[in-house]
Amino acid sequence: MEFQQLVKRVRRGDPRFSASSLGLLLIAVHGAALAAEQDTSQDARLATVTVTGAQATEAQKAEKQLAKVPGKTAVIDNREVEKGRASNAEDVLALQPGVFAQATSGSGANKISIRGSGLNSFYQGYVLGVKFLFDGLPLTGPGGTQEDMLDMAAVNHTEVLYGANAFNYAALSLGGAINFVSKTGRTDPGNYARFEGGSFGYRKQVLSTGGVVGNADYFVSVQHNERDGYQHDTPNKGQGIVANFGYVFSPKLETRFFLRYREETLTQGNTLTKYQLKHDPRSNNVPFGRKKDGSTLLGSKTTYTFDDNAKLEVGLGYNDYPLYNGWRYSATPQDWRSKDINLTLRYLRTGDTFLGLPSDSTVTFSNTRAYLADVKSHARSTGLKQQETDYTGSRDTVFSLGNELQLTDDLWLSSGLSFIDIKRKAEIQYTTGTNTTDFPSGVKYEEHDIAPRIGLRYKLTPEFELFGNVSRSVDPPVTWQLGSTGTPYIRDVRPQKANTVEFGIRGGHGIFDGSLTVYRSWVQKELLSVVVRQATATQDQLVATSNGSPTIHQGIEAGLNALLWESPNGDSVNLRQAYTYNDFHYRHDATFGDNELPSLPREVYQAELEYRQARGFYAQLNARAASSYYVDFANTWSAPSYTLWGLKLGYQAPSQKWEVFIDARNLTNERYATAANTAYDAKGQDSANFYPGDPFNITTGVAFRF
Secondary structure, X not given: OOHHHHHHHHHHOOOOOOHHHHHHHHHHHHHHHHHHHHOOOOOOOOOOOOOOOOOOOHHHHHHHHHOOOOOOEEEEEHHHHOOOOOOOHHHHOOOOOOEEEEEOOOOOOEEEXXXXXXXXXXXXXXXXXXXXXXXXXXXXXXXXXXXXXXXOOOEEEEEEEEHHHHHHHOOOOOOEEEEEEEOOOOOOOEEEEEEEXXXXXXXXXXXXXXXXXXXXXXXXXEEEEEEOOOOOOOOEEEEEEEEEEEEEEEOOEEEEEEXXXXXXXXXXXXXXXXXXXXXXXXXXXXXXXXXXXXXXXEEEEEEEEOOOOOEEEEEEXXXXXXXXXXXXXXXXXXXXXXXXXXXXXXXXXXXXXXXXXXXXXXXXXXXXXXXXXXEEEEOOOOOOEEEEEEOOOOEEEEEEEEEEEEEEOOEEEEEEEXXXXXXXXXXXXXXXXXXXXXXXXXXXXXXXXXXXXEEEEEEOOOOEEEEEEEEEEEEOOOHHHOOOOOOOOOOOOOOEEEEEEEEEEEEEEOOEEEEEEEEEEEEEOOEEEEEEEOOOOOOOOEEEEEEOOOEEEEEEEEEEEEEEEEOOOOOEEEEEEEEEEEEEEEOOEOOOEOOEOOOOOOEEEEEEEEEEOOOOEEEXXXXXXXXOEEOEOOOOOEEOOEEEEEEXXXXXXXXXXXXXXXXXXOOOOOOOEEEEOOEOOOOOOOOOOEEEOOOOEEEEEEEEEO
């Protein structure tokens, strides 16, 4: 390839030819020119130049893009996670400071919280306070997030944007956003097979194929998983398909269609007392069944590039999340319907000038609407309908304007303003119950708000960058928090709002790289949930949500990686560490004063020490330690602290054609609570609020590419 042609491709942004490739070429050309000067007897024409260089991965590209955000972000390469068990969000979000992710009953029902978002919400099947997306298309709607889609199937990399740093994804959440980016025929061509098996009857099989045909590419993956369960009578199984098809019509126009479909059946274990946690952790007197008969996500994203390199992205989505809640054991099973439609528009301009300064701008519009959403309950004994509640018409709409202005060679100013429209509707259409309270049988409201944001990035040295921002977030309740089928009335629960200040530093020097972030959020009307009634053999668990008095969320997030040793042939020893300090408390509440908010550890430390050989063998020793935390608002009873140790051994063939691993967890057989429900006032007495974590367990796996 001629030199001029390659230079043009680099400048044009062709992903096959990076700036590093150009640098290698210049070095090679310079060396060849010197050689020609030293030996004038040889032909003056340059010899053939061979350019080599690794193309940046999709995760590396995303990391470079998110580095422009003046706040905490992270990118996780799911291929690295797949060196061990990768069955749910807990596996993927490990070692991320500020993020709490724990699975219950070994399923996708994860408790996920960023900076204390949805910290004490009822989560056995739902995640609150975080917006989830696939390929930039919303998974989270007015009805919340369906946990069965968080199975990590066919994900290339994961983006985590903390708090208001999720501005470009129009996130209406205190915690921010998590965007899962799918594998495609261009990122993962060829055929792939993966098989995992382990303790408590865990089995998982994955088959995929992908490729490029002319201007088109395709990717299809099928998955099946099963687990017998640790607690008695807690089996779960699921199967699904992930597919996408992309087509490049021209250098200016390309599109991609997405499909995610999943069926899931599971039985979750009941919560235990602290005594049971230590002495009878497999106890399960009140199991609870959930069934998904075909969760579906359909979407498309089309990108058009204008002559001035501005881009317009148009995203369309359809989400259908049927749920048969309590299909086993519940006295009053519920049939949930939740169908959302969403539209996302993003207009991005780069390379402009404003007041003579380099300027990049974004305009974002996002609208997610529940066009069919309701829940019906019936008595298992008689089959008669007990109650029906309708949520249809609830919606979240956000219009955002953003700009990054380069003030000097080392200083960037980011600003943004979001215009927010929230509509919530919850109305009881039918009930056999009698409302003896002052609460109404229906609530319908529409709120308008604005959320400004301003931040700075300063290149302290070529290796280190300081950042800071001041932002506002608006986080609406999901529809069922207003009421579902447990009570014959609806609560008028309103959006929570927070003002946040965040400062930090990131970068690396020598063998070290990492980040340190400090933040403080002043929260108004925080959405707080409490277990009003524990589940029994004849009654389901009852959870109530209300707006609390003013609270504070503040903390420290620290991550540090170190290359401890590297041999001349490429063998290495690496250490990764993540530390989180949480301080979430009331501000002079009339009942609880300045008490801590329950349900999340105050301190969490995670570490991973890895020895890797250039020939493919690797060994990892990992640890996770969490401090004790209260499980009631009165701060009278707490969960036990714990430390878990794990070990991974594996081999990846140099040809990349096959790999094998062993993933051992909880080596010391610690009995601990993976998560906890929240009580109002435990009065210092042991109560059944703890979900038991898995004891010592092993997972093995093998994968082939062909």
